[in-house]
Amino acid sequence: MISPPYCHNLVQFGRLVQKQSLLIAKRESSNMTHPTDIPNVFDGSVDLGIIGGTGLYKLECLEAIAILPAMATPWGTTSSPITISKVVGASDEHFHVAFISRHGLHHQYSPSTVPFRANMAALKHLQCKAVLSFSAVGSLQQHIKPRDFVLPQQIIDRTKGIRESSYLNDVGLVGHVGFGEPFSKAFAQYINQFQDVLKHSDPEDSCALHLNNETTVVCMEGPQFSTRAESKMYRMLGGDVINMSVLPEAKLARECELPYQMVCMSTDYDAWRDEAEPVTVETVMGNLHNNSSNANALASTIITHMANDMPEFMITGDGLKGSLKFSISTKPSAMSKETLAKLKFLHLDYW
Ligand SMILES: CSC[C@H]1O[C@H](OP(=O)(O)O)[C@H](O)[C@@H]1O
Numbered sequence: 001m002i003s004p005p006y007c008h009n010l011v012q013f014g015r016l017v018q019k020q021s022l023l024i025a026k027r028e029s030s031n032m033t034h035p036t037d038i039p040n041v042f043d044g045s046v047d048l049g050i051i052g053g054t055g056l057y058k059l060e061c062l063e064a065i066a067i068l069p070a071m072a073t074p075w076g077t078t079s080s081p082i083t084i085s086k087v088v089g090a091s092d093e094h095f096h097v098a099f100i101s102r103h104g105l106h107h108q109y110s111p112s113t114v115p116f117r118a119n120m121a122a123l124k125h126l127q128c129k130a131v132l133s134f135s136a137v138g139s140l141q142q143h144i145k146p147r148d149f150v151l152p153q154q155i156i157d158r159t160k161g162i163r164e165s166s167y168l169n170d171v172g173l174v175g176h177v178g179f180g181e182p183f184s185k186a187f188a189q190y191i192n193q194f195q196d197v198l199k200h201s202d203p204e205d206s207c208a209l210h211l212n213n214e215t216t217v218v219c220m221e222g223p224q225f226s227t228r229a230e231s232k233m234y235r236m237l238g239g240d241v242i243n244m245s246v247l248p249e250a251k252l253a254r255e256c257e258l259p260y261q262m263v264c265m266s267t268d269y270d271a272w273r274d275e276a277e278p279v280t281v282e283t284v285m286g287n288l289h290n291n292s293s294n295a296n297a298l299a300s301t302i303i304t305h306m307a308n309d310m311p312e313f314m315i316t317g318d319g320l321k322g323s324l325k326f327s328i329s330t331k332p333s334a335m336s337k338e339t340l341a342k343l344k345f346l347h348l349d350y351w
């Protein structure tokens with residue numbers, strides 16, 4: 001049973017983390033509209049993790065059955081409470097989704113300060129079998145219009161090394177996972193079959209879903225947007241879209257052995273088009289409503305299909321099961337109890 005305040009078995013962390021989690025849970029729950037009749041504990045199993053980004057703080061297709069207060073993990077506390085839901089209209093009542101809001105319910109975490117490690121660890125701890133993530137992105141290509149959706153298959157890292165980006169970067173636990181193909185191809189193909197659900201608010205116009213093996217998202221540090229020169233450079237490097245969130249999220253999903261796909265929702269043309277004004281938050285906001293409506297439609301279709309017939313990659317783990325074990329260089333006999341407990345928190349019970 002997962003119940004607040006979350007109790008894990010890390011001796012060192014115990015008290016401090018619990019105190020912190022109580023404070024955060026209290027702050028979060030006093031700030032948010034939390035329906036009092038929804039339990040704050042959950043005793044079942046979770047199938048899919050969803051991370052909502054800018055402008056996407058909940059999904060209409062989900063019916064909350066529990067709202068767990070922000071969860072304390074060995075890597076800090078999640079950016080938001082975790083809503084556990086069943087899927088409206090799905091025949092399988094037992095398919096459960098865990099939803100985390102990346103920037104917090106009030107958008108209080110900037111891209112550089114999102115507790116990415118805690119968010120992914122919480123989804124893994126809840127035993128999610130895959131993670132579907134949403135992100136507002138700028139387009140670096142003319143054919144990717146604002147309001148189009150993109151399923152990137154590659155990433156270029158332009159973050160500045162200020163984000164904690166690994167569970168395996170400590171004295172006492174060293175490991176190097178493969179990241180050549182940072183997304184789950186099977187998951188991307190699965191999503192792609194539902195591309196027809198995307199609609200434009202103007203009936204004369206349409207919204208495309210772009211998927212290609214080479215499609216690349218550039219992840220910049222922010223919080224400022226790019227200069228025109230940088231935006232042009234990213235195009236030369238092969239970037240198709242740009243955001244501030246895919247890293248370290250994708251890296252952490254890989255370390256957790258979780259199939260992961262980000263759905264990028266284009267909001268603007270960034271700054272590379274000399275004839276147009278460079279991106280501002282107003283431009284981004286202008287397209288968020290249509291994007292959110294499409295994200296809801298797409299997520300609803302994906303989740304309903306998953307609930308009715310769980311895809312192979314979620315059952316088998318998409319070839320990632322056990323992969324972390326062979327990436328760890330540290331001798332198990334040299335690992336501390338604390339290190340082993342951290343792995344255990346992620347259900348990576350190797351030794
Ligand atoms: C408000 S525009 C910049 C912001 O939007 C994206 O957020 P998210 O990925 O959470 O949807 C982008 O990564 C930046 O953080």
Ligand SMILES: Nc1ncnc2[nH]cnc12
Pocket residue numbers: 136137138139220225226242243244267268269270271279284
């Ligand atoms: N142009 C842009 N650059 C970085 N992140 C973004 N998110 C949405 N638009 C963006």
